[in-house]
Amino acid sequence: MKPIFGLLDGNNFYASCERVFNPQLEGKPVIVLSNGDGCVVARSNEAKALGIKMGQPVFLIKDLIKRHKVAMFSSNFELYGDLSRRMIVTCAQFTPHIEVYSIDEAFLDFSDCQSRDLTMLGQDLKQTIRRGLGLPVCVGFAHTKTLAKLANHFAKKTPRLNGVLDLTVVSDLRPYLEATPVSEIWGVGRQYGKMLEYYGIRNGWQLANSDLSFIRKKMTIGGVKLVKELNGISCFDLQDMPEPKQTITVSRTFANPIDDFEEIKKAIATFVIAGGEKLRKQSSAARGLSIYIRTNPHNSDPKVWCGHTVNLEEATDYTPTLLKAASYALEQCYRDGFRYRKGGILLFDLCEKDKIQRNLFSPAPNPEQSALMRAVDMLNKRMGKETVTYAAKGRSNIWQPIPTLRSPRYTTRWAEIPVVKAI
DNA sequence: TCTGGGGTCCTAGGACCC
DNA sequence: TCTGGGGTCCTAGGACCC
Numbered sequence A: 001m002k003p004i005f006g007l008l009d010g011n012n013f014y015a016s017c018e019r020v021f022n023p024q025l026e027g028k029p030v031i032v033l034s035n036g037d038g039c040v041v042a043r044s045n046e047a048k049a050l051g052i053k054m055g056q057p058v059f060l061i062k063d064l065i066k067r068h069k070v071a072m073f074s075s076n077f078e079l080y081g082d083l084s085r086r087m088i089v090t091c092a093q094f095t096p097h098i099e100v101y102s103i104d105e106a107f108l109d110f111s112d113c114q115s116r117d118l119t120m121l122g123q124d125l126k127q128t129i130r131r132g133l134g135l136p137v138c139v140g141f142a143h144t145k146t147l148a149k150l151a152n153h154f155a156k157k158t159p160r161l162n163g164v165l166d167l168t169v170v171s172d173l174r175p176y177l178e179a180t181p182v183s184e185i186w187g188v189g190r191q192y193g194k195m196l197e198y199y200g201i202r203n204g205w206q207l208a209n210s211d212l213s214f215i216r217k218k219m220t221i222g223g224v225k226l227v228k229e230l231n232g233i234s235c236f237d238l239q240d241m242p243e244p245k246q247t248i249t250v251s252r253t254f255a256n257p258i259d260d261f262e263e264i265k266k267a268i269a270t271f272v273i274a275g276g277e278k279l280r281k282q283s284s285a286a287r288g289l290s291i292y293i294r295t296n297p298h299n300s301d302p303k304v305w306c307g308h309t310v311n312l313e314e315a316t317d318y319t320p321t322l323l324k325a326a327s328y329a330l331e332q333c334y335r336d337g338f339r340y341r342k343g344g345i346l347l348f349d350l351c352e353k354d355k356i357q358r359n360l361f362s363p364a365p366n367p368e369q370s371a372l373m374r375a376v377d378m379l380n381k382r383m384g385k386e387t388v389t390y391a392a393k394g395r396s397n398i399w400q401p402i403p404t405l406r407s408p409r410y411t412t413r414w415a416e417i418p419v420v421k422a423i
Numbered sequence B, C: 001t002c003t004g005g006g007g008t009c010c011t012a013g014g015a016c017c018c
Helices: A014-019 A044-051 A060-065 A077-091 A118-133 A145-157 A174-178 A190-198 A204-208 A212-230 A259-281 A319-333 A367-383
Strands: A005-010 A030-033 A040-043 A069-072 A098-102 A105-109 A137-142 A164-166 A247-259 A284-295 A305-316 A341-352
Touching: A005 A077, A005 A118, A014 A030, A014 A040, A014 A069, A014 A077, A030 A044, A040 A044, A069 A164, A077 A098, A077 A105, A077 A118, A098 A164, A118 A137, A118 A164, A137 A145, A145 A164, A145 A174, A145 A212, A145 A259, A174 A204, A174 A305, A247 A259, A247 A284, A259 A284, A259 A319, A259 A341, A284 A319, A305 A319, A305 A341
Parallel strands: A030 A069, A137 A164
Antiparallel strands: A005 A105, A005 A137, A030 A040, A098 A105, A247 A341, A284 A305, A284 A341
């Protein structure tokens, strides 16, 4: 019995989230910007039709935006994250086996539905999400994840399919594969795409029928699995239970270049605090911490990158210890006299919190530290972000961009809940 | 003037061990 | 003086994904 994978994908997810509470935007071009409003990270179909590209710097398309009255939003991750969570909850009505692949995508296991009409099932799922959340989605079904991706791709771009395509009932996949440029296959990026084209492999069908030893040599084992998946042999399983992350990073571009050590220190502290929260959320502890800062690589400023890594004696999830290490690291690598534009931290060498390898000479673990972290995390969860925080991050943060174009966080803040007015 | 953020996997090569 | 084979661990770098 072959497995059956469904891939559910939100259409233009961030842009669609903006429309949920702002229906006047239906049919109009909408774009969502990156942190700091620097570049475009999501586009409605109308915006795509205007030629606005993913990742395009906003300043390059200012005229276009003005001329076509493109609705423009700062990113509102609280809203998108919450709607994404609700989308997954809705999927759970259809199958308990869900792999949350990204904020707008999930793989669903329907192997138990061998004899069901999957097209109808997909339509039901799609309409349930549309009715319940106001979000448009597409669903693709196939016997492998890679083909489910492909099915979703066609479901999205072929109006006749009405958002759902079941490839498990298609006996000849050739037309679908042949119509797909090789670099649009999941797992083939720009570099591999160029290489394959050089060798005459231009579409999915040619890739599916290419020589495995050649693929092994050029694209390593991952490429071999990819080709098998295109031939209907499943190599990538559904990952129900997400593994804890092996590294945690937090980084940001600053609103303006900063040449002040104290301000940079506050920014780094803010990243460490956020990283510590992520760490504890997955019940991990970190043995390694790196920090870095860099200047703007896009302008004529001198290209400077400074970083430093600290290996802690013992893995920890205690934010004050991480803050101390980060502060030390920054002092080690900071170079005076440059305008830094971005900074970040990396937590690595993670282990499970309750399996920390202890040092013979280290003092006994302090239960008060764990209790303190638990209390802080709980307060911030229940009473709102930063109800309790650390002095190290400072009170004013000149590095933090102000999201002037952000829509209200309708579903996660009482003060921003939508108001219905009687006329 | 103005260009995002956060991850994963795989391999090659060097150091080191027996 | 010359000569072998097998293994592990670590890191850097390159590819990919959203």
